[in-house]
Amino acid sequence: MTAAGFGARLAAAVAARGPLCAGVDPHPALLRSWGLSVDAAGLERFALTATEALAPRVSVLKPQSAFFEAHGPAGVEVLRRVVELGRQAGALVLLDVKRGDIGSTMAAYTSAYLAGTGPLAADAVTLSPYLGFGSLGEALDTARAEGRGVFVLARTSNPEAAALQNARLADGRTVAQSIVDDAAGRNAGMAPGGDVGVVVGATVPAGELDLTALNGPVLAPGFGAQGATAHDLRRVFGEGLPGVLPASSRDILRYGPDIAALAEAVARAQDSLME
Numbered sequence: 388m389t390a391a392g393f394g395a396r397l398a399a400a401v402a403a404r405g406p407l408c409a410g411v412d413p414h415p416a417l418l419r420s421w422g423l424s425v426d427a428a429g430l431e432r433f434a435l436t437a438t439e440a441l442a443p444r445v446s447v448l449k450p451q452s453a454f455f456e457a458h459g460p461a462g463v464e465v466l467r468r469v470v471e472l473g474r475q476a477g478a479l480v481l482l483d484v485k486r487g488d489i490g491s492t493m494a495a496y497t498s499a500y501l502a503g504t505g506p507l508a509a510d511a512v513t514l515s516p517y518l519g520f521g522s523l524g525e526a527l528d529t530a531r532a533e534g535r536g537v538f539v540l541a542r543t544s545n546p547e548a549a550a551l552q553n554a555r556l557a558d559g560r561t562v563a564q565s566i567v568d569d570a571a572g573r574n575a576g577m578a579p580g581g582d583v584g585v586v587v588g589a590t591v592p593a594g595e596l597d598l599t600a601l602n603g604p605v606l607a608p609g610f611g612a613q614g615a616t617a618h619d620l621r622r623v624f625g626e627g628l629p630g631v632l633p634a635s636s637r638d639i640l641r642y643g644p645d646i647a648a649l650a651e652a653v654a655r656a657q658d659s660l661m662e
């Protein structure tokens with residue numbers, strides 16, 4: 388458990404290092420382009436090099452669990468080390484696992500990622516609300532008690548998402564807006580901001596969502612490799628990007644394995660967000 392809430396920890400990290408969230412996504416194609424074998428040894432080299440280059444420079448480091456799980460127990464052990472080393476380097480580690488299940492099973496995911504000092508306990512995780520926002524209750528309660536955060540999928544960056552997430556509920560709101568509103572309800576009154584963030588892609592059309600009452604962070608993937616620019620981020624989220632964490636993985640990682648080149652890619656992305 389940490390003394391400060393996740394909202395305060397994130398605000399301090401962003402004030403010190405800016406809002407960029409850098410992803411550690413060990414795609415097989417990236418391992419090959421770094422001259423590495425597509426196996427657990429190549430994964431380890433890739434992930435630890437990326438963590439060494441990125442974690443000291445960004446507020447949030449986001450390892451994508453799927454690429455580690457693909458290598459079995461050895462891959463999950465590398466993920467554990469990325470979480471540990473990322474935190475030691477001063478980044479908040481947001482584990483991108485997109486978990487969501489019935490409440491009783493969510494209890495097990497909660498104990499894996501959000502409770503105590505387990506091997507995969509991170510500063511925050513991504514969660515899927517598509518078994519109902521209420522099914523995430525235990526994860527949200529535990530995160531708050533532990534000073535950790537969650538980012539709930541609302542309007543994701545992929546082109547297939549719109550039909551489901553922009554579908555209308557009986558009250559006229561979109562499914563995505565209802566997720567944002569549920570998150571806002573959990574964050575109400577928290578200062579300097581709540582611990583329930585939402586995921587809204589940098590690729591989505593402007594004006595789809597009302598984020599004004601959220602009082603929490605917005606993870607905005609799609610910046611970089613999926614085509615969204617700093618200009619798009621401002622168009623979707625407004626000037627100054629209040630509370631927004633633009634997330635980029637492949638567009639930074641393609642500059643490896645040279646640490647200096649990776650660091651320059653981070654600096655370029657950070658500069659573009661300041662223009």
Ligand SMILES: O=c1ccn([C@@H]2O[C@H](COP(=O)(O)O)[C@@H](O)[C@H]2O)c(=O)[nH]1
Binds near residue numbers: 586
């Ligand atoms: O809506 C979403 C939610 C999560 N992601 C994840 O972010 C990164 C994006 O990687 P890039 O290489 O910068 O495209 C990846 O881990 C996704 O699983 C997302 O893209 N969109």
